[in-house]
Amino acid sequence: MSVSREEVLRIAQLAELDVEKEALPELVDNMSRIIDYVAQLSAVPANGTVKVFVPGPDAIRFRADEVTPAHLAFGPAEFAPDFKEGFFVVPKLGQFE
Amino acid sequence: MSSSWETIIGLETHVQLRTKSKMFCGCATAFGAPPNTQVCPVCLGLPGALPMPNGAAIGLAVRAALALGCTVHPKSVFARKNYFYPDLPKGYQISQFDQPLATNGTLSFLAPERGIVTAGVVRLHLEEDAGKSIHDRFPKATAVDLNRSGVPLIEIVGGPDLRSPAEARAYLQTLKQLLEYIGISDCDMEKGSLRVDANVSVRRAGETALNTRTEVKNINSFAFVEKALTVERDRQIALIESGGAVTQQTMLYDSKENAVRPQRSKEESHDYRYFPEPDLPPLVLTPEFVAEQQSALPELPAAKRDRFVATYALSREHATVVTSNRAVADYYENVVRAGAEPQAAANWVMTEALADAKDHQEQLRVAPGALAQIVALVKGGTLSHQAAKKVFGEVAAKGGEPRTIAEALGLIQVADSNVVAGWVTDVLGAHASEVGRYKSGETKLMAFFVGQVMRASKGKADPKLAQRVLEEKLTAS
């Protein structure tokens, strides 16, 4: 197992995902296999001189500084799970505060 | 207790750039709109939306970097900073990480204890702002407003070069002045367009290594900078002196209690998982673009101050006051250009003009030409200093030409020696005993006689002329 149970739980916390207890052993196994599999990349000698490849344009295009908001066919009240008095509403932040 | 301790402070300053539209979308940045009305798919983080960068924001960031003497990199890279927070719509902030816009600048400022200090600017990068979480709007719930989400910011990371809370304040003041000067931001801390976090550590005098530091956040007003850092410094010193150790953590400043407390957060060591933003190609700046930003920069405050010392023979102190603000400096120069003697103009700007501006929304209400005329009227003996202040106030409030107003108010000094001689005769006649004392050597009574003449003339007498006539009469008889 290249990935431990504890690591999976730590990563799940970073990713804000609940992991059910029953699903954990299989998840640890799957993740370990995937990580072992992709780890073959490190078997290839590192080449620091390789230039990073980024697909798409070589440079950013600049937008003009004009107020041109993209159109919304309907407002947040229509798609938000909880929207009151113009605000998105969520439960208290709890441990965030 | 602090005499044997040294404080090490580095500031991270977030500055909102003065643009009409947001960093990556065309939504307005205007402050104070009803919640969630300046939003679109991009700044709401809707599925499928993509960022498109604002060229003006990039230009303003480059100007700030140049003004701070940074190396502006021809190629930099946007990166994602990943974390969950309800006002961070995409679950990541588009920022810059290992390839920032600019690095390695400096900011010189006048430190209260050490004189001129040159602090390092480690890096300056572009990023987008998050929205706003409001915790007291609804019971047991947090309200999220995303109008601010995506507003362009620069983050200026200062080196650990500040040695006291007062120094941090002076640094920040100088930085604010510089950024206002170059017009890239309104730097209003109350509106959140300038925010500062501080890294603070302490060490015993003579030590050179840096100790564990804490980050102080939530310093949301200029007045609190020094207070918050003092509290944190004292906390660290007390902790170490009682045998404890400082732990690396984030402290929140509570201005009501004037206290700091650790941020309640389970995952203290944030793992932001930075990686290059795949939705944006590299930020490539052509030499022409950078040159354009350079040429858009005005004369910077330090250069202006030095020039005022050289050109107008002002003291360094006066030049500093007059150049503290770009509008004031321009105003001063216009007063001088309109013919006022430079030192007198500086005196007027530093006192009457700034005091008046302070009471009137920073408006310099007396036109430079009018102030130059007032200065000239005083110099020529037409107005007493007291009278001139009255005229200034009148011009400020109602406008108009100073001489006309002075005449209308009957404030023109009488410089006719015959008329003055009449008042002098009256005064000497009414104060025979004082005349006697003067003649027996008590010459300091001259001030008293001048005062009496001014009183008799209802302030119209030219005081210098009055003194001359008094001297003549008192020695003649």
Place this chain on the structure above:
Amino acid sequence: MSDAKAVADRLVKAKRLNALLTPPKDLRKSLAIQEAAARPTGVLYGMPVAVKDNICTLEFTTTCGSRILEGYRSPYEATAVAKLKTAGALIAGKTNCDEFAMGSSTEHSAYGRVLHPLDKARVPGGSSGGSAALVAAGAVPAALGSETGGSVRQPAAFCGVVGIKPTYGRVSRYGLVAFGSSLDQIGVFGRSVHDAARVLSVISGRDPRDSTCEDRDPLRLPTVPESLQGFVIGLPKEYFPPELDPAVRRACDRAVRLMKELGAAVREVSLPHTPYAVPTYYVIAPAEASSNLARYDCVRYGPRFDGRVDLRGLYRSTRGQGFGPEVRRRILVGTYVLSAGYYDAYYKRAQQMRALIAQDFRNAFDRGVDLLFTPTVPSPAFKAGEKLSDPIAMYMSDIFTVTANLAGLPAMSLPIGRIKGLPLGGQLVGQAFLEDEMIEAAYALERVVPATDEA
């Protein structure tokens, strides 16, 4: 010209495939409205085009095959969809797909698996399986899909239709729900090369809302060539390993012979870093996905599962229950490879390998090769459930397709024969922004290849 009712009827008839997520009632109503509004002068006037459910539309919900977007209506539409409508096409409903396009079988949809039109026990491929199946079933002449690692070409090969993935930056991604942003492109399915190509031509071209979309004119359609005289076709030897299914090899050999007969020169080439493509892909795509899928936090849209009192609890329950197992797995893998201490070993290494893979292609093209020809997939459509328990076996089905995504190159699949009645696809890989050459070759091959004959 097809009228709206006939279009809807055909789509509803294909219902057993579970390829369409739009309810028949909504579909009929919208098609009638769209038909009335369509511009008769548009080059696609009246053409029904089904759209993968990870592309934003105003007409229908956009769920990405996920519970976490159940019932979600986008308040804006994708640039590609807007361009289709401007050209007079009808948006013929939303097609089922692997959740957030993560998968190669369209079994990973919260709304059930899609059936292969020729054998219901088999998968149509994925992740754009719904689009491929509907075109193969004759319900629509063309459909939009999306590709991150072969999600158009692989199902096109499995279903026996044409699938094109354009050059990265050819089609705007605005409104395509992101999976792996540096790999994602909208692609097209067609019954024929022409159907696919003309839809691609309409959706291609510049977009001021996508920084990664090139500032270029739309793709110009080539004419059908008389021959392949002057074309140099490269056969990368890594794509024809000794263990390759003999029937797949036979079908490819036949296609190559036919291209030679049309005048093409054929040459063996080598793309030496090919063996590392799948592991490279399975680092970069999950890394980007872990970040792209952070926005599904049930703050601004989407349902909330399990009303725990504090927000962090709500995040975890909603994301834990809203995402399916494959998506959760990839988010975790992506989070892992980006996390402190692992970034250099995985993500950075994969970035370097990606550069080497892209360089392999440049080297081949620099040596005078115009196009590459390979099998699209090493095998025909597999049985449902066959690879579900083994994620790596599933990933290997992308082995011949992920390279074009990593290198950002245009590539397409077209039917070149069958094994035991199941379609096989041949893949053409072109040079960046030379889709026209690739399509020209495909036109010529399509005319001569016995696409439905056993190989």
